[in-house]
């Protein structure tokens with residue numbers, strides 16, 4: 001019998017879930033890895049009730065103690081980095097290097113959470129009026145919920161719960177049903193680090209479980225990372241129920257290549273940024289915008305992409321792994337077919353096979369040229385190893401294209417001109433900008449700052465998914481009449 005992925009409710013790992021289990025499959029073979037069952041309505045209610053109670057005690061735990069838990073957790077995560085990387089590779093099919101990168105980016109956030117005291121500092125102004133002082137405190141919210149996608153099963157849960165917990169909240173994680181075991185291992189390590197048993201709850205499921213969580217009267221805030229339609233549903237539903245909601249959704253990231261850019265650098269960086277992780281990154285470059293003569297780099301780009309070979313994570317030479325599911329592969333193949341009707345296909349990865357893994361969800365590197373903003377392959381987030389080349393005549397035209405796009409997660413410009421780089425970083429309407437860096441993800445002491453349809457809600461916070469999202473600011477204005485001071489004589493005896 002397949003291993004059942006447990007829920008973590010009220011400090012106990014539970015296997016007795018209500019509904020029929022469904023399989024979690026290995027994307028390199030589509031063979032079952034384990035099975036998972038959605039939490040019942042009763043189990044969700046228990047998780048929320050337990051988290052609510054845990055919050056009352058946890059919020060009173062001194063900040064340095066909460067920070068120390070994060071230090072121990074960060075240490076344990078590092079000790080288990082290889083093991084966690086192997087688990088991520090098993091569930092997602094990512095290469096080991098990619099899977100370990102996923103874990104490492106999460107460890108960095110746990111590290112940042114250990115600095116929580118400094119991040120939670122309030123503000124003070126003395127004498128806001130004569131004899132009147134004001135100070136503000138930063139206080140936790142209560143029960144916070146996180147809904148996470150399949151593509152970074154370690155990093156994205158770790159974006160959320162370490163910071164939320166360090167701030168003094170209780171947290172309920174609903175990880176992706178496509179790779180839920182990584183979250184379970186993250187939870188086990190948190191308990192091993194000495195966390196109170198009930199400040200983190202993990203429940204599995206899909207829409208029904210998510211909807212129950214985001215409408216529950218005792219839930220205060222919802223962080224979501226995932227696709228566009230689900231993000232919109234979650235944002236609308238959660239805010240309708242007066243929750244604080246923060247949504248990271250889809251993306252279409254452009255890299256602008258100026259004619260003066262270093263061609264070798266452009267080609268090698270663009271290959272990794274577009275098809276690395278099979279294009280299943282919200283910061284992947286999916287559109288290359290060649291300005292003027294920069295278009296002469298396209299043949300070399302095609303030749304380099306043609307050399308990229310996906311494979312199983314046990315093969316150290318594999319450049320990337322499979323798509324997460326047969327459904328994801330079918331969707332990407334359909335978009336490639338649409339692209340072939342619309343644009344010039346320079347490289348077609350539709351028939352990709354990996355020896356020894358005939359049933360994996362493989363798609364080879366795919367390159368289109370002559371793509372315009374009206375085409376389906378430009379408008380849709382493909383989320384596969386597919387790169388679209390657009391050709392424009394000027395930097396202004398490139399900026400117009402990028403700024404008209406409904407998403408604004410990441411972008412980059414490759415150029416040797418300081419003036420072009422300055423103009424691009426200043427005028428582009430995208431949250432994370434790279435100059436000669438293709439995937440400009442900031443470290444956790446900066447905000448993750450997607451714009452437009454890629455990141456919305458409450459709040460473009462300070463520090464990744466930051467402290468400001470998981471806390472409430474309270475303003476206290478105080479007056480202390482001087483004539484009420486009682487003088488006391490104290491004798492201090494020294495031995």
Ligand code: NAD
Nearest residue numbers: 148149150175176206207210226227230248249250251282
């Ligand atoms: P998804 O939207 O299918 O699933 C995300 C989560 O929502 C999962 O936990 C899932 O169980 C839940 N869910 C699915 N359907 C639901 C519904 N109808 N109602 C309520 N909950 C539902 O996303 P995915 O396929 O797992 O992840 C890929 C997507 O995530 C891509 O669009 C990618 O761009 C996006 N993403 C964005 C960022 C970012 O920072 N902007 C980061 C990573 C991934």
